[in-house]
Amino acid sequence: MASPPAPSPEERRRLYSLQDEIASGVVLVDRFSEKVVAGVDQAFISGKDGGEMVVSGAVAFDPSLSLISKSWGLLETTLPYLPGLLSFREGPAAVEAVKRLATSPTILFVDGCGVNHPRKAGLASHIGVSLDVPTVGVSKNVLCGTFDPPRQVGEASPLLYEGEEVGYVLFSKKRCRPIVVAPGHRVSVESALDLARRYLRDHKLPEPCFAAHQQANEVKSRILSGEFSF
Incomplete structure (x- = not known):
């Protein structure tokens, strides 16, 4: 399992072209249920x-956040960490995990950017278009765009990129840095914010994101302990 090499200029151009295809398939109209x-x-x-x-x-989960199912995916990385190209590094394993859920999501929260991305094709958009699943991207850092920092818990400021509103920066929890919420696919910008707020509980991240984070780390721990093999 050697470290993956950096992509050549030709490979980068191919990946950028694939992101352009993803971006062209993104729908920012509400076509989801909960x-x-x-x-x-x-x-x-x-x-x-x-x-x-x-x-x-x-x-x-169901709409009341009662658990329906859990799943996981495991794949070797094929790219090093490259800002703007995380969908190709993390996307294949994420798609595998989502496909393994007992019931297909009607709305999926993704730890990553959506259209708040230099080519409007972040991980949430990549997964959403690939699976034709409505997605909301939730990230901890601003990859592109400008905003006025929100000052109070619950406050959200529009994230603007190239003159377009691509998401919101949401102050979700006291004594925590704001999070970035953006549509990935089949969700409008306003609904992405509404959904993030609706599923906030006691954590900085919306509950589906928090639960997925716990699931990924639990599986990682069980693999490292030898309980799961690969």
């Missing part, structure tokens, strides 16, 4: 030779 609300997140396992495995955890 029958099955899910989240997906990733963790990483480093090998002694510098290679990495991506562990993806997915969790599905």
Whole structure:
């Protein structure tokens, strides 16, 4: 499991072209329900030779946040960390985990950007278009765009990129940095914010994101302990 090499200029151009295709397929109109609300997140396992495995955890709930099912995916990374290209590094394992859920999500929270991305094709958009699943991206950092920092818990400021509103920066929890909420696919900008607020409980992240984060790290721990093999 050797460390993946950096892509050549030709490969980068190919990946950018694929992102343009993803962006062209994004729908920013509300076409979702809350029958099955899910989240997906990733963790990483480093090998002694510098290679990495991506562990993806997915969790599905009903609208009251009663658990429906959990799943996970595990794949070797094929790209190093490259800002703007995380969908190709993390996306395959995330797609695998979502496909393994007992019930397909009708709205999926993704730990990553949506259209708040230089080519409007972040991980949430990548997964959403690939699976034709409505997605909301929730990230901890602003990848692109400008905003006025929100000052109070519950306050949200529009995130603007190239003159377009691509998401919101939401002050979700006291004594925590704001989070970035953006549509990925089949969700409008306003509904992405509404959904994030609706599923906030006691954590900085909306509950489906928090649960997926826990699932990914639990699977990682069980793999490292030898309970799960790969």
